Amino acid sequence: MNYYRIGIFVFCFCTGGLRLLSAQEKPQEWTLKNCIDYALTQNIQLKKSKIALESSQVDSKSARAKLFPSLSFGSTQQYINTPFPEGNSLDNYVVTGSKGSSKNSYTGNYSLRSSMTLYNGGKLRNNIKSSKLQEQVQQYSVEEEIDNIETSITESFLQILYAQESVKINEETVALSKLQCERGKALLEAGSISQSDYAQLESQYSSDKYQLVLSQTTLESNIQTLKQLLEMDMTETLSISTPILEAHDVLTPLPGKEEVYQSALNFIPSIQSGKLGIDIAKLEHKNAKAGYYPTLDLSASVGTGHISGSDSNFGQQMKNKLNESIGLTLSIPIFSNRENKSAVEKAKLQISEAELEYLNAQKELQKTIEDIYLDATSSQAQYAAAIEQVKASKTSYNLAQEQFNLGMKNTVELLTEKNNFLSAQQEMLQAKYMAILNAQLLRFYQGKEITL
Template sequence: MKQYMLILLSLLISVPFGIQAQEKPTQWTLKGCLDYALEHNIQVKKSKIALEETKVDTKTAKAQLFPSLTASVTQGLVNYPSNEVATHTSYSGNYTLNANLKLFDGGKRTTAIKQQQLQTQMQELGIEQSEDDIEIAITQTYLQVLYAYEAVRINENTAEVSTAQRDRSAELLKAGSISRTDMAQMESQLSTDKYQLVVAQTNLENYKLQLKQLLELNINEEIFLQIPQLSSEDVLSPLPDKQTVYQTSLSVMPQIKSSRMNISIAELEKKKAKAGYLPSLSLNAGLGTGHLSGTDYSFGSQMWNKFNQSIGVTLSIPIFSNRENKSAVEKAQLAYESSQLDFLNAEKELLKTVEGVYLDAISSQNQYTSAIERLKSVEESYKLTEEQFYLGMKNTLELLTEKTNLLTAQQEVLQSKYMSILSIQLLNFYQKKPIDINY
């Protein structure tokens, strides 16, 4: 009996410590999501691998400046069936070592090195572009989750109010102050509000799932957000000058840098194509020897007697190349003109994006200000209508209409609030300022 009491006592003592030892779930901030995604995103990792590939290509291009060295061994049998000798078959072997160094090729190799170096820089910008894409996607989805959280809270409050009104209406029905029709309308409104709450909760889970997938979390991992306390000052923070945002974005955004760099690559390609018209000069050197069976000389003597050294210079002058050089120059010129158009298009697309975000920011802030004012008046009207309803001065339809107006006004404030926050963050993004929300 004493042993059982000790075991029970130890269990009672261990329970509180077990509860306290449970770790609290990680609460994700926007910055935490961005940092995690940039480190673990598969597309970003693939872009980094592509960068390493371009570095290898650059090393290959530089290696073309050095001489090449090849060795060859040839072994063969030769049959002489018509010879009146004891052995009709001879065995032969040839061994060579050749070196080649291109002295002049019109600058093709040095131009190719410059192109590869620019390609490496473009791939670095490609990594930045991949990071920017995931940054925008996570910011948008994160704010959608915050919006959904607040939408659930609003619908929960609405359902609670509907429950209280239903209960109060039941008392009024017993007292004979309202009809069964009014009571049925209250019941119907409560069912509608509960349904809307379920819809809001479903939307929240969908947005959380989207954020979880962007972060590439495991299937068993849950995601909990740290909810920031956003004030009207955050929503209505002063906007930077639109022209300043655009000019800054032209100098910092990777797609513009990449398009500008692509023009330089196309220009180098023109130079490399024109080099096809120029002669090339190569230096060749080699060592060789061989042997043949069926002779009066030994293997060693033949290897020494046939040992040879050679050196020479080869000058290649293009005279007629079936239009290959001319076509290469024409294609390079067209590619150069196309790269210039791509650059102009990238500038216009960026301008369109910045102007759209800036317009959204102004519009959202104005809508937020108007929605706040409207919400105040609708709340006052709803309170008066509810008081008058319980006094028998307003009917059920008038109360439910005011309640619907209140819910609509709350949702308008919520929508304009997060649209404004998103637009402000995007304006920061296009100036390469850090994206973050005050907590």
């Protein structure tokens, strides 16, 4: 893991300085680093994780804000229309507005209210701590997405390199089969081989061309997979920069699996999230126990109002009706239909579950590293053996070809040696890239940057 790169990425994302690369900025040939860096700017799941992180940061602010008093303003405006009594008309209905005898009135009331919780068993403080831990969990979720992108891109990139070499081997095989067919035709015309032998050479030539098409299709499929990981448009082309990988790159010394495991425990997001999960569960347990404690709330308000038809003017009424209030509300739980007791029992179970989740994450990490280490050592051993096998099978095939040209070997023997040589090449190629992939994954779990 490249912590410097992750830090720069998170900073750019949070400050809004990160922008999508335009087509002109994309490299002509993509290295592994280009692919990883580009994917970190384009991946949709990573963007969603960043949004979830911002949401959890908002939740943390909301939890802290509950420590402070709330403040609200309210106003009620009311117009009352009283119909004239039955049998009376407007002419005989006397309105003495100066005495306030009008049947129509207008009132207005205004209030400013504030309240805050003074004590509730520590729930507010616990909620602040819990929301902060949730924010850290979401941060680890972002880092986990980054890790998944890095490993997925590496695997896909190496699959392309493997497919490219496989295509080259099949191209060379097809070219060789073509020469063998041409040589076989000359031998057939000279009477040195039978028509059946020549037909076998042609059949092998067709089979080799078919294998070439399959390997080319596999290469295109792997490129398409990488383009999808990079969130590239289907019309865009992707040209891979092929690194030079020597035998020493494949047979690089491996770190001890215990060393890798201990390093991974210190930074792998799933492990860190598991630790925080236990802390969050313990805070929830404290909150559940707080249900047994009393709560104390403070409230205060200021109000005033006015009414039409009064002898006093608007300003005088607002002053005369001004009132203030302040109060304390104490709530003591006596019987809650077992709600508090059930909440405490469930919170204890959540702590046990969180501890098991943390233990399971450690076991999964240990299994993953052990499997990678086993694959790495096995692949390196297979690659070392495959090098010798390729040399031996190539020598045997060259000898069989010379003997075939001299009429000392039949077609079946020649094709058998050829297929053995081709199989040895494919086995060496597979062991090569399996060894490289697993060695890079071990570097990743050590906290080191994946490089090719």
